Amino acid sequence: MTTDPATTDGRRLRGRRSREAILERAVALASVEGLDGLSLGRLAAATGVSKSGFFAHWPGKEELQLDAVEWAAQQWVDRIVRPGLAAPRGVRRLFAVHEARLRFYTEKVLPGGCFFLTVQAEFDDRPGPVRTRVARALQEWIAFLRGLVAQAVELGELPPGADPDQLAYEIDALGEMVVIHSRLLDGEEAAVRARRAVLDRLRALCPDPSLLPED
Amino acid sequence: MTTDPATTDGRRLRGRRSREAILERAVALASVEGLDGLSLGRLAAATGVSKSGFFAHWPGKEELQLDAVEWAAQQWVDRIVRPGLAAPRGVRRLFAVHEARLRFYTEKVLPGGCFFLTVQAEFDDRPGPVRTRVARALQEWIAFLRGLVAQAVELGELPPGADPDQLAYEIDALGEMVVIHSRLLDGEEAAVRARRAVLDRLRALCPDPSLLPED
DNA sequence: AAACTAAACGACCGGTCGTTCGTGTATTGT
DNA sequence: ACAATACACGAACGACCGGTCGTTTAGTTT
Structure with a gap:
């Protein structure tokens, strides 16, 4: 039987729900205005809670920002990394991950397009815990891509x-x-070009042309 | 003889000087904190003028932001477009422009690395005159690159x-x-990779390998 | 039913934001 | 010499920022 108060206590349950609702909205809004540009007052209005209610969940804005990065990283794993892992190892998986990312953008999952682009550009010159956490997220993502490439090399693809x-x-x-590019000029064409660029690059390298689509 | 009061009037001369000094600092600071993140108070402190002194030059913050974009665009032309045009038409000019841009970053001309990256990420979802102006700058830059490619095609390169x-x-x-990448993880390696990527891409396409460096 | 606790609230704090206003101070034209 | 002009200033404004406070509401425990 579950006796953990965190899952049985209705008060804490309600608290966790609103905490998660706040984080979800925070990530969405931060993809537009950034983590610092986002104000607690507007986030409160957008989630329907009072401004002071935040401080029951986080001691200050910075801790909320850190949790928002964590939440966005988890969303990235769920939406891009995990679906990509469904493809077979090698160049197909590598390209599947790239396509999952492009889909994430074209489906407009986040109103600002990409949480991490906004936040990376915002914090790349601002030392502090948020920058450190954002840097780690980028580093892990690059390491993941690097691993997929290395795997494709090992497989001879x-x-x-x-x-x-x-x-x-x-x-x-x-x-x-x-x-x-898509938000500032082209609409959908940028995603097509990003797909084409990576596809041509991989097809030029891959000895087995049947592993990747022709177009 | 020059009788234009804008160049002979010592008062207006002094005004133009401080106007330009303000814009230069504004572009540098905005490359770090963005055009909206930049506050007039801190810009004032950084330039040594009083906060209210701005309103002798601009009716409001937005007009200052627009002029800052203009100034940054001019800087981009001076530092990247014009030096690139010194190279002979074709793939050499195209690659020279790319290298000039990488040099602009590695030489740390701006404390934030790139004014336009920061501002594009900041305004791509915020309708208004600044976004429009930033979009035009990107569009002109892409059109310039596209023209260089087209020229190389015409030349058979x-x-x-x-x-x-x-x-x-x-x-x-x-x-x-x-x-x-350079600010958040690698240091200088990202610039090397960006150079390598474009160089390999162009060398793979160019029928005359002597036009481009081998490494 | 009483005592306790977690979550959320409204009111308010000091501080900073962009902006306005009245004044001072050089430089210019007459 | 003396207005007129252009620039710059300090002081102050209302709006909003992140954050604190005491209190109320909802759910649990005994």
Whole structure:
């Protein structure tokens, strides 16, 4: 039987619910205005709670920001990493992850397009715990991509000379800039170009052309 | 003889000087904190003028922001476009522009790395005159890159099938993301990878390998 | 039913924001 | 010499910021 008060106590349950609702809204709003641009007053209005109610969950704004990064990272894993892992190891998985990311953008899951782009640009020059946490998230994402490339090399689906760090950078850069280009100029064309770029790059390297779509 | 009061009147001269000094500092500070994150109070302290002194030059903050974008665009032309035009037409000019941009980042001309990355991420979801102006700047930059690609195609230095829009997107994305990667994780490695990526891409397309460096 | 506890509230704090206003001070034209 | 002009200033404004306070509401325990 479950006797953990955190799951049986109705008060704490209610608290956890609103905590999660707040974090979800915070990530969505921060994808537009940034974690610092987001004000507690407006976040309160958007979630329907009072401003002072926040301080029952977090001692200050910075702790809320850190939890928002955590929440966004989890969302990224759920929406991009995990679906990608459904594809078979090698270049197909690598490309599936890239496509999952592009889908994340074109489906407009977040109103601002990408939480991490906004927050990375916001905090890359502002030392502190938030920057540290954001840097770790980027580092883990790049390490994940690098691992997928290395796996593809081991499987012989990419040539032994392929540099995992190099390819991971290229795939990330081509994917991330879709957000800015699509929102500021093209609409959907940027995602098509980011897909095309990575697809051509991988097809040029992969000895087995049947592993990747032609277009 | 010059009788234009704007250049002979010592008062207006002094005004223009401080106006330009303010804009230069504004662009530098906005590359770190963004155009909205930048406060007039701190900008005043950084330039040594009083906060109220701004309103002798601009009716409000938004007009200052618009002029800052203009100033940054001019700086971009001076530092990246014009030096690139010194190279001979074709793939060499295209690559020279890319390298000039990477140099702009690695030389830390702006304390935040790139004014436009910060401001694009800040305003891509905020309608208004600033967003419009920023979008135009990006559009002009992409059009410039596209023109360089088209020119290289005409010269036979890139195959007729090369898509200028596609290549312009790739080169911009690979270059821009250097800012985030270098500041958040790698240091200088991101610039090396961005250079390598574009160089390999162009060398793979260019029929004359002598036009581009080997490494 | 009384005692306790977690969550959420409204009112308010000091501080900073962008902006306005009245004044001072050089430099200019007459 | 003396207004007129252009720039810059200090003081102050209302709005909003993150954060604190004492209190109320809802759920649990005994």
